[in-house]
Amino acid sequence: MASASSRNQLLNNAREEAEKNRQSLIQYGATCANYVTTVFLLDTSTSMSGEGLEQMKKSFKDIINEFSKHPSIAENVSVITFGEEVKIRHYYSNDYGSITRCVDDLECSGGSPLEAGIIMCLSGIWSAPYCNMGPFHVRTRIVIITDGIPTQYDTRKYLEIYESHGCNETTASVIDIVRQIGRLNPIFCIPVGSNPDICFLGTVAMESSGGKIILKQKAQQFGRYAINMMLASTAIQRIPDECQFSREAIKLEVSRLQSVSEEDLDDICEIIENRDAYRSLMELREEDERELEKEYEERYADMPCVGTRVRRGPDWTWKNQDGHGAGTVVGHSQRVGWIRVEWDTGLELPYRYGNNGLFTEYDIEPYDEPRILEDQPIAVGCLVRRGRDWKWGDQDGGEGQIGTVYRLKTLTEIYVRWPNGNKSNYRFGYKQKFDVELCDPFDPDVADSLKKQTEGKTAGPSSCEDKISGHGNARKAVVTYFRNDSISYNSNSKESVLEPPGKKSDIATIMNKQTGISDHSSDTRSYRIWQWRGQNGVWNEFTKEANKTIESFNSKPTMATCIIDLNGHLCRIHLKKKKMVNTITKEVTDIRLKDEDIPSNF
Known part of the structure; x- marks a missing residue:
């Protein structure tokens, strides 16, 4: 699992790479007529050595080779690897020869930071517009080829943190990021290696909208997915509503367009059955709003x-x-x-x-x-x-x-x-x-x-x-x-709080509830004394109640702000800045900690 700081750094890296991908798409890709964008995420970790690496390269090349056979649709491809490092190996292009060659010299080393790799895929998502195919809004898809054994991104030890057919902290973190990205972008997983975790990879695929597991033997057929989506987008507009998109109705309409194999027909039927995954952003946001209302x-x-x-x-x-x-x-x-x-x-x-x-x-x-x-x-x-x-x-x-x-x-x-x-x-x-x-x-x-x-x-x-x-x-x-209010001195204040406190306000009782402190005069614990500076420059001690509130908040890991009552005025204490602000007059004065301990009943 990537820490919050590591995840933020990964997101920043993805933003930087997104601009490079965008420029590459314009220069070496195609975004006119019919096109799709695909980000391949390839596992080059130690666990992929030998059989896994060879299967990964073959599956990848089978798909790219199929892409090259149908020039009627441009397949823009970006390639990312994750192992000892997470790296973009090829920015967006539809130069299939160059794309194929980029994996020839890949070797396996390091851990398997799948979460970091998926975050880097955002560089391809953020840089590519979606394509309209009839009623379908086709967004960037992610294709992951891996054995499904992820490790933590931050770890310096390249040991596989793995629980067979289970969910540890690392895999749970991967699923979390998949849910966020997969809401709009389909994620396809191709399991490779001698013992891939089909259960985990199936979960990753199913947590995305329109995603699924692709067997390595079917990689070449997957290369036809965009072509079949184009056929599905045409057929769906010709099927009468009363047919309810039955397989027979789909097969009839597709046959009128062109002859297809049974495998192609299966893909077309699947795409039409999962048509909700290709709705417009407006439709998806409306659905999200309805779901959000339930919360x-x-x-x-x-x-x-x-x-x-x-x-x-x-x-x-x-x-x-x-x-x-x-x-x-x-x-x-x-x-x-x-x-x-x-x-x-x-x-x-x-x-x-x-x-x-x-x-x-x-x-x-x-x-x-x-x-x-x-x-x-x-x-x-x-x-x-x-x-x-x-x-x-x-x-x-x-x-x-x-x-x-x-x-x-x-x-x-x-x-x-x-x-x-x-x-x-x-x-x-x-x-x-x-x-x-x-x-x-x-x-x-x-x-x-x-x-x-x-x-x-x-x-x-x-x-x-x-x-x-x-x-x-x-x-x-x-x-x-x-x-x-804000931290700014208000010279037009009609009333000043910066005078020695008098009688305790009833509001002080409310303010003490911030910390759960009650006023027990028999309390003999020691407290440090906090002071505030009046307009005459003299340092004055806070009341016991206010002092307890300030000290309680000062002891927290992150020095927060708190509200105290001072002479009947509500004041915000900024502990980090050592400032006190009157919430009504906006007057600002300094506070400090007196360097001595005294009994709490002073």
Whole structure:
């Protein structure tokens, strides 16, 4: 499995190579009339030595040789190998002699970084336009010739990490990238070698749209796939709808076009049966949108509602996916026992919540935490209410009801979940119209409305419980908090927070919930003291509550930001920059850590 940094580097390399492939396609290929683009991914790892390498070269040459026999369609080919290194051996061209010769001197060495090789195939996908063959939108296909025994890309030891007919971390990572690429681009696998993993390669092929396993004995026939696709695209337009594309109807129409072998007819029938794989991007995106909508549904009464603010729970095992911060529930997954969360970093993923039929685990839990805007006009987790252009009756449950943003289709079209369980999309600046407006939960009126909604809430058609059933660490979910500031000094502030703090604000209690810290005067643990600099240049100590919050966040692996209450003002602490920003006046001042430990009840 490639690490995140390695995968990013591979993607950058693929982008650079894509431009070279594009130029080569223009200079040495053909993109007029009937053409297709194919990326061959050839395994040159140590496990392919001997029989595997010879079978790979023969299969490849059989296909290229067949390409050369039908000049009515241009086959643009790019060749990539993966072994000791991942390398493009031939950029796009339809010079079949040159393409054939590029594998003559290939030798086997190193591991088998299949994942890295598939990522490099993006250089061929990004550089080539799709071709229209009648109703078919034919996109770049990937042909992998390998024994199906992948290794990690990052490893320096060329040992095959392999579990026969199983799925280890490496193969799972390959499948993950295949699903992403294979949504639009078919992937064909040709197993070679003495003991290829047909099961794994079959999974790779089937995870792509239109892909399949090609036996090495059928490689030459596969070379006719584009020709047969052209015949299929013509035949499908001539078959009456009532025939429902039966084999007999296809055979009849194809026979009227030209005489074909039984193998060709099988290919043509298969292409027509899999015609959904060759739909337009618009059709595929519409289908994706319909499928995506299902992920935002509320299915289970024992899960937090859409819009609930959450943090990592007691069974968290997902490292830093949450950015050590809060997130918002955006839907109940179709997968039982899983819930979808969008973290404030923008990452959206499913997590375990409750019983999945085998285990009961809680990766996340509801948490009282603000949704803090940085430079965005709006984001998932924000609170909203009727705006100046509202025209949707009592869809929100009535005047004054406050809902939660759970999805942004665009920055001007948002989806909101209301307390009565209704969910819909609304304008937020689209054509200068605002169906909803942002709410500041620290506004007393908003806070009062939220309190009344919580106390008087009645279960709507899609409503859910607000806390984990039977889960001891559950917290009631207060959904959103609002800010829109940046690190800049505002000299026009009417009120300054930069004075020594006085009486503790009630809001401090809310802010301490960021870390789960409660105010126990009997606590005798030691804490370091944080200070802030006033306008007079004097360093002042934060209150005990604020200090605990800052220290808790400072101890995290990644120094996050946090909100504290200072003299009744909400301030954002930027630990890395050692700055404090008043979220209302935008004033900025320095903070520092005093170099001594004192008892926590100072």
